[in-house]
Amino acid sequence: MAxxxxxxxxxxxxxxxxxxxTENELKFHYMVHTSLDVVDEKISAMGKALVDQRELYxxxxxxxxxxxxxxxxxxxxxxxxxxVDSSNTALRDNEIRSMFRKLxxxxxxxxxxxxxxxxxxxxxxxxxxxxxxxxxxxLSRAPCCRAxxxxxx
Amino acid sequence: xxxxxxxxxxxxYYSDLFSYCDIESTKKVAANGxxxxxxxxAQLPNDVVLQIMELCGATRLGYFGRSQFYIALKLVxxxxxxxxxxxxSINTVKDLPLxxxxxxxxxxxxxxxxxxxxxxxxxxxxxxxxxxxxGRGQVKKGSxxxxxxxxxxxxxxxxxxxxxxxxxxxxxxxxxxxxKHSRHPSGGNSERPLAGPGPFWSPFGExxxxxxxxxxxxxxxxxxxxxxxxxxxxxxTVASATTANEIRRQSSSxxxxxxxxxxxxxxxxxxxxxxxxxxxxxIPGSAAxxxxxxxxxxxxxxxxxxxxxxxxxxxxxxxxxxxAAFHLVVARKNGYDLPEKLPESLMPKLIDLEDSAxxxxxxxxxxxxxxxxxxxxxxxxxxxxxxxxxxxxNQSSEQWETFSERSSSSxxxxxxxxxxxxxxxxxxxxxxxPIRMTPSKIHMQEMELKxxxxxxxxxxxxxLVKPSDLSEESKINSSVKFAxxxxxxxxxxxxxxxxxxPEQIGNNVTHQRSHSGTSPDxxxxxxxxxxxxPSHSRSSSLDMNRTFAVTTGQQQAGVVAxxxxxxxxxxPSxxxxxxxxRPVDADGLITHTSTSPQQIPEQPNFADFSQFEVFAASNxxxxxxxxxxxxxxxxPVEKASDPASSLRVAKTDSKIEEKTAASVPANVSxxxxxxxxxxxxxxxxxxxxxxxxxxVDEHTQKTGVLAAVLASQPSIPRSVGKDKKAIQASIRxxxxxxxxxxxxxxxxxxxxxDVLEERIxxxxxxxxxxxxxxx
Numbered sequence: 001m002a003x004x005x006x007x008x009x010x011x012x013x014x015x016x017x018x019x020x021x022t023e024n025e026l027k028f029h030y031m032v033h034t035s036l037d038v039v040d041e042k043i044s045a046m047g048k049a050l051v052d053q054r055e056l057y058x059x060x061x062x063x064x065x066x067x068x069x070x071x072x073x074x075x076x077x078x079x080x081x082x083x084v085d086s087s088n089t090a091l092r093d094n095e096i097r098s099m100f101r102k103l104x105x106x107x108x109x110x111x112x113x114x115x116x117x118x119x120x121x122x123x124x125x126x127x128x129x130x131x132x133x134x135x136x137x138x139l140s141r142a143p144c145c146r147a148x149x150x151x152x153x
Numbered sequence: 154x155x156x157x158x159x160x161x162x163x164x165x166y167y168s169d170l171f172s173y174c175d176i177e178s179t180k181k182v183a184a185n186g187x188x189x190x191x192x193x194x195a196q197l198p199n200d201v202v203l204q205i206m207e208l209c210g211a212t213r214l215g216y217f218g219r220s221q222f223y224i225a226l227k228l229v230x231x232x233x234x235x236x237x238x239x240x241x242s243i244n245t246v247k248d249l250p251l252x253x254x255x256x257x258x259x260x261x262x263x264x265x266x267x268x269x270x271x272x273x274x275x276x277x278x279x280x281x282x283x284x285x286x287x288g289r290g291q292v293k294k295g296s297x298x299x300x301x302x303x304x305x306x307x308x309x310x311x312x313x314x315x316x317x318x319x320x321x322x323x324x325x326x327x328x329x330x331x332x333k334h335s336r337h338p339s340g341g342n343s344e345r346p347l348a349g350p351g352p353f354w355s356p357f358g359e360x361x362x363x364x365x366x367x368x369x370x371x372x373x374x375x376x377x378x379x380x381x382x383x384x385x386x387x388x389x390t391v392a393s394a395t396t397a398n399e400i401r402r403q404s405s406s407x408x409x410x411x412x413x414x415x416x417x418x419x420x421x422x423x424x425x426x427x428x429x430x431x432x433x434x435x436i437p438g439s440a441a442x443x444x445x446x447x448x449x450x451x452x453x454x455x456x457x458x459x460x461x462x463x464x465x466x467x468x469x470x471x472x473x474x475x476x477a478a479f480h481l482v483v484a485r486k487n488g489y490d491l492p493e494k495l496p497e498s499l500m501p502k503l504i505d506l507e508d509s510a511x512x513x514x515x516x517x518x519x520x521x522x523x524x525x526x527x528x529x530x531x532x533x534x535x536x537x538x539x540x541x542x543x544x545x546x547n548q549s550s551e552q553w554e555t556f557s558e559r560s561s562s563s564x565x566x567x568x569x570x571x572x573x574x575x576x577x578x579x580x581x582x583x584x585x586x587p588i589r590m591t592p593s594k595i596h597m598q599e600m601e602l603k604x605x606x607x608x609x610x611x612x613x614x615x616x617l618v619k620p621s622d623l624s625e626e627s628k629i630n631s632s633v634k635f636a637x638x639x640x641x642x643x644x645x646x647x648x649x650x651x652x653x654x655p656e657q658i659g660n661n662v663t664h665q666r667s668h669s670g671t672s673p674d675x676x677x678x679x680x681x682x683x684x685x686x687p688s689h690s691r692s693s694s695l696d697m698n699r700t701f702a703v704t705t706g707q708q709q710a711g712v713v714a715x716x717x718x719x720x721x722x723x724x725p726s727x728x729x730x731x732x733x734x735r736p737v738d739a740d741g742l743i744t745h746t747s748t749s750p751q752q753i754p755e756q757p758n759f760a761d762f763s764q765f766e767v768f769a770a771s772n773x774x775x776x777x778x779x780x781x782x783x784x785x786x787x788x789p790v791e792k793a794s795d796p797a798s799s800l801r802v803a804k805t806d807s808k809i810e811e812k813t814a815a816s817v818p819a820n821v822s823x824x825x826x827x828x829x830x831x832x833x834x835x836x837x838x839x840x841x842x843x844x845x846x847x848x849v850d851e852h853t854q855k856t857g858v859l860a861a862v863l864a865s866q867p868s869i870p871r872s873v874g875k876d877k878k879a880i881q882a883s884i885r886x887x888x889x890x891x892x893x894x895x896x897x898x899x900x901x902x903x904x905x906x907d908v909l910e911e912r913i914x915x916x917x918x919x920x921x922x923x924x925x926x927x928x
Contacts, residue, residue: 112468114438115445115456123453125493126460 002099003067004028004083005131007107007122010076012036016122018131019083032081035061035069039079042071056104057097072100078107099134106130163230167223174222195229205229411496413480421476435469441478448482454491458482461495473500 004019006029019028038061058071063086072080080103082096110116110124174191192202209224231237413421422432428444429436436444438459445455462478463470470478477499485491 109460109466112438112463112466113456113459114442114468115452115459123456124460125457 002082002131002134003085004032004081005103005134006032006081007103008032008036008039008079008081009119010078012079015078015120016127016131018128018135020135028083031064031067031069031083035071035081036079038062038069039071039073039081043073043077057100059093070096070100072103074104074107080104080107102130102134163227167226170226171219171222192225192229195233197229197232201232205232411480411484411492412498413476417480417483418476421479422472424479425472425475432472435467435471436475438468438470441470441475445478445482448486450482450485454485455482457491458485461492462499464495464500 004017004025006014006018007016009015014032017029017032019025039058042058042061056072056074058073061069061071061081063069066086067083068086070082070084072082074080080100082099082103084096106124106127107122110122110127111118113124116122116124170191192205195202197205205225205228208228209221424444425432425436428440441459442455445458446452448455450458458478458481462474462481464474464477465471477495480499481491
């Protein structure tokens with residue numbers, strides 16, 4: 001259901017960023033970039049305490065008119081940022097969490113690959129396919145949402 | 154043993170072989186795999202082998218000492234030469250060629266021979282089936298050492314025969330042929346950049362590390378992968394055993410491009426061993442990375458291969474995973490495109506033969522690998538522990554992580570357990586929550602009573618008493634509650650309970666009994682009625698109680714008589730009891746009824762006949778009867794609420810009921826039903842009432858109506874099904890309640906009208922007088 005998925009390294013450079021091609025991708029990139037500030041803010045706010053206590057799922061970082069941005073950070077300060085369409089009201093918090101969980105799992109698998117050097121761009125096909133599956137749902141749902149909106153209107 | 158004279162060549166050869174077989178360097182060679190293989194490789198019939206072994210004394214000793222071993226070898230030579238086996242022949246036969254051992258042995262021998270003779274060889278990459286035995290120390294030639302180095306797959310070792318088999322093609326003969334043979338049939342790759350080194354078993358998969366020769370050509374199976382680079386890893390095909398196994402295992406055809414042939418597998422396994430001698434262990438990611446990096450594939454592709462092959466995503470490669478990865482590398486090297494997902498044939502399987510077979514040879518392997526001069530897999534010895542521990546840890550942790558992560562993917566949002574509806578509607582509805590037990594207890598008591606039959610005062614009575622007490626309470630409560638609304642039900646229940654009691658009584662009894670029997674059931678169904686009208690219960694409690702008592706005592710005519718009027722209040726609870734005792738006195742009746750339950754136990758409920766008689770006789774107060782009827786009904790419904798009101802109500806009800814003959818039966822039934830609902834309590838009351846009834850005979854409040862009602866009640870077929878009865882009872886009760894209320898309403902309306910008329914008249918008068926006032 002995500003419109004855009006990004007994996008940001010600890011140093012705040014993207015390891016992986018992918019969005020629905022139909023949209024203006026640059027906009028999503030910019031949104032992700034700006035969301036990093038919010039992520040850092042949240043991390044620092046909670047991070048004062050033990051890192052262990054910090055929950056990985058950050059929740060809604062900030063909503064915009066059309067989109068909502070959710071964040072997730074791992075214990076190694078690798079951040080996942082997901083942009084979802086606001087019109088997709090069916091998305092619940094739990095679903096977002098599960099999506100982040102899947103992302104995290106896939107990311108872990110990528111890290112396990114000895115041929116992957118941390119800090120490299122993520123080029124794993126498995127990761128790509130997983131992200132695609134997450135995003136495809138958005139595409140599949142979008143029309144429905146739009147249709148629903150049309151009905152409402 | 155006789156002295157054994159060996160030529161120099163023989164000496165060397167034998168010592169080499171011995172060293173090869175002497176895995177543990179104990180100078181004693183047990184009949185381990187190597188030896189067996191060796192002998193099998195000699196291509197001698199089994200019996201001959203046995204004979205040899207016996208001759209050399211191994212069987213006696215249980216192991217092969219050096220001398221025994223030498224003798225054995227000599228005998229092998231003898232046998233191979235066609236000479237009969239004799240102990241003497243050891244020394245007698247002259248000029249025996251060196252014993253020839255097929256396959257690996259053969260190889261060895263040839264090697265040895267070559268080495269001994271020509272010292273040339275060295276083909277470092279022998280993947281001898283029989284792992285380069287002497288390679289180690291004695292290897293004069295690198296080849297030998299290579300061979301030894303080659304970790305023969307356990308399978309190989311275990312299959313001495315395999316050597317024969319596998320190399321099939323290869324065994325034959327010269328190193329060169331081997332070389333060719335080493336090419337896996339499928340592979341056919343002939344590029345063997347044999348650097349000259351001696352034959353090597355190609356693809357059988359034993360890639361042994363360290364080709365000392367350096368040119369070990371790694372004959373990958375089909376594709377000759379970057380053999381140069383790989384060669385470092387001494388491709389040694391352990392043809393024999395491996396092939397045998399492979400061949401066995403290899404049931405697949407070569408159609409599937411991703412299928413791993415036995416040779417290939419063997420080779421892979423050997424390679425695996427170079428990194429991780431324990432075939433059950435893992436290759437850590439870093440080691441695998443180094444290993445596969447040698448293939449000179451781009452990192453991206455290697456990364457993808459890793460993703461495909463690391464099935465359990467643990468960052469380490471098991472044997473199967475490693476084979477799959479290797480195979481993919483080989484394929485890629487040959488130009489095959491990498492699949493998107495792991496082909497089935499490459500899926501890691503469970504532990505298979507090799508591993509199990511290898512177990513025994515592991516130590517040997519390890520030792521072997523450690524010893525080879527060319528320390529190819531130097532890592533092996535050091536690795537094992539690391540490999541095993543780390544991968545396991547890693548794997549476990551990874552698995553755990555993945556599991557936890559993945560398993561939690563299921564978002565089981567809050568799952569609300571289906572709201573457990575009140576188990577028993579009765580209990581739910583009925584406030585006092587008549588203890589379920591009561592009815593059963595009552596029932597039991599009733600049963601007991603029945604059983605006891607005539608003797609009502611029997612021990613059961615105490616039981617009855619007690620439960621009756623409880624039930625009474627509950628009944629009272631329930632009756633109170635019920636009174637309002639579910640007089641019908643109560644009555645029904647009461648009737649039921651009565652029926653339970655009345656077994657002995659007779660028709661009525663039976664009727665009641667059925668009811669009572671169903672009381673537990675009734676308790677369930679009835680519940681609804683009581684709730685709705687607590688007030689009613691109150692108001693009508695007295696009456697209801699009375700009526701209830703009456704009804705219960707329809708069998709007891711008298712009981713019913715009490716209720717009317719009497720201060721139902723205190724009594725309602727007692728209604729059942731008092732009714733029995735003092736039907737006449739409302740209060741008393743009530744108390745009576747209330748106490749009746751308690752007394753009832755003592756009094757045989759069965760003796761309702763007397764009550765009936767009295768009942769029949771006493772048509773004194775229809776009202777009373779009605780009230781009594783009501784009371785019984787009320788009783789169950791509401792115990793203590795408002796006796797007066799209930800009385801009144803009862804009275805009215807009774808009146809109304811009197812008016813309507815039909816209602817009487819209804820009342821009666823109501824009376825009974827009310828009893829029914831508060832099932833347990835009701836029952837008790839019923840019982841008590843039943844008992845009371847006989848006592849109340851004198852009250853005979855019951856009029857013929859009651860009798861009729863009673864009659865009607867018994868008529869209720871017990872067999873109909875308790876539920877139905879309960880429902881019917883509740884319905885009846887409800888109806889009765891409705892009628893009562895309707896009557897009240899009408900009456901009140903009437904009163905209202907009257908009052909209004911009076912008012913009007915007064916106003917008129919006032920008007921008439923007013924003019925004067927105006928003045």
